[in-house]
Amino acid sequence: MIDVIMVRLPEIVLIIYAFSTLLYFFDFIEHNQKANKIAFWLLSIVWILQTIFLFLYMYKTGRFPVLTLFEGLYFYSWVLITLSLAIHRIVQMEFTLFFTNLLGFTIMAIHAFVPSQVPAMAEQLISELLFIHVTMAIVSYGAFSLSFVFSILYLLQYKLLKEKKWKQRIWRLGDLTKLENISYLFNAIGVPILLLSLILGLIWAFIKLPIVPWYDLKIIGSFILLIIYGIVLYLRIKKSLYGRNLATWNIAAFLIVLVNFFLVSRLSTFHIWYQ
Template sequence: MFEQGMTRIHELMIILYALAIMLYFIDFLNQNRKANKIAFSILSIVWALQTIFLFLYMLETRRFPVLTLFEGLYFYAWVLITFSLVINRLLRMDFTVFFVNVIGFSIMAIHTFTPVQIESEAMAERLISELLLIHITMAILSYAAFSFSFIFSLLYLLQHRLLKMKKWNQRLWRLGDLEKLERFSYVFSAVGVPMLLLSLILGLIWKVITLPDVSWFDVKIVASFILLIIYGVYLYLKIRREMYGKPLALLNTAAFLVLFINFFLVSRFSSFHFWYS
């Protein structure tokens, strides 16, 4: 019962960790201080849970937990999150905090879901299944966010065409103004990118555990990272290059077509997502 309770706490930490990273990413893109404060609070909860677990483990083993690989991973993750909280509070280096916690999240996921540390075989199998479930759920949620982003870009292109053709009718006003459509498209992409990144991290961990013979250059893995890069370029052009308007909407539309191909076609030729065949 104690082992199962600790497992549930670790899974809760993974979910909270993922939420905090998403909020930090949104703050990094939009300078959203409210998102930063919420992310800091959630990360503080994760740190508190990690610290309590670390303290209880030290009481149980009566030693400092760094003698095994998995103990070392946990302590490493704890150090990362500790310093990231200090950096966030004192230096306001949000870019650094985001990437540090992506690493910390990866380490925590490896520590939580790798079955070597689990004594019960049934528990290990259940954890692997839950790892796959979280990976798929986060991927689908990111795809949903990208779909909304695509719809707003499509509406932007339609509105842009109607304005260019000077078709002043009721349909034009019901579509909404261009600025709002572009902003919503960007926001949903900004939500989808960190979710897809975290999903890929969990998916690679699952691959190492269950499908070690599958190539790292499997078409599904490569296509998923290409998709992440395309949406990353979209956000880069929007934020750093201050690109806007029709070219950005067209890029977002093309990115969604890549997503569509990745989801419906690429999986059929992959050894990674064999259940989609």
């Protein structure tokens, strides 16, 4: 019975997620509050069903689901929805959910085509330290994703203001200062979490592996990602980078997140749980 539920539940989640995304898009172009409310409740249902699936998965496997790309994508999507719903409750910025929905739905759609099996060698290397390392890395990616969303919103708002398109949409996007500050806040959260994740990952490698492969693309890519976001964060603090330039650099940095998560992980000989 549990096996049947675990097979069908992600399919149901994807369908509801698709309807939620379509309704948010309709609200975005038509300013339809009814569609917005229905989309919000559908997204809440998606979060509940995803949470149920995660608990069922943990019950079945006896571990936290971040060992494979299949599991990592699902957890990544869950983190995005959780953060977006929390932010919506705090700052009441409606379009945050729309853009985060687009990203989260894309992650879920990719997840549907990824094989779910766990590599045999990966099973032998399971440890609590490893799970904490991978979980923190995905959480940091979630923070960077939300920062990316707010940068997109910043550029969109900037364009509307510059073109003097004084429509209802411009007031729902939020003011530029708030968008920039929230984007910066998520970067400030993501950088230390990613740093701690890399430290834990290296500690795990020193304990479990005879030789740490420093030349591995995943290790190199993760440190490059940390350095780039660290530089963006530093320039923002020093006021050397702000406004539209900061948003553009932030979007470019997020592209490296996607490359590191999807492409580099596949080329890695060290991170076998993402093969």
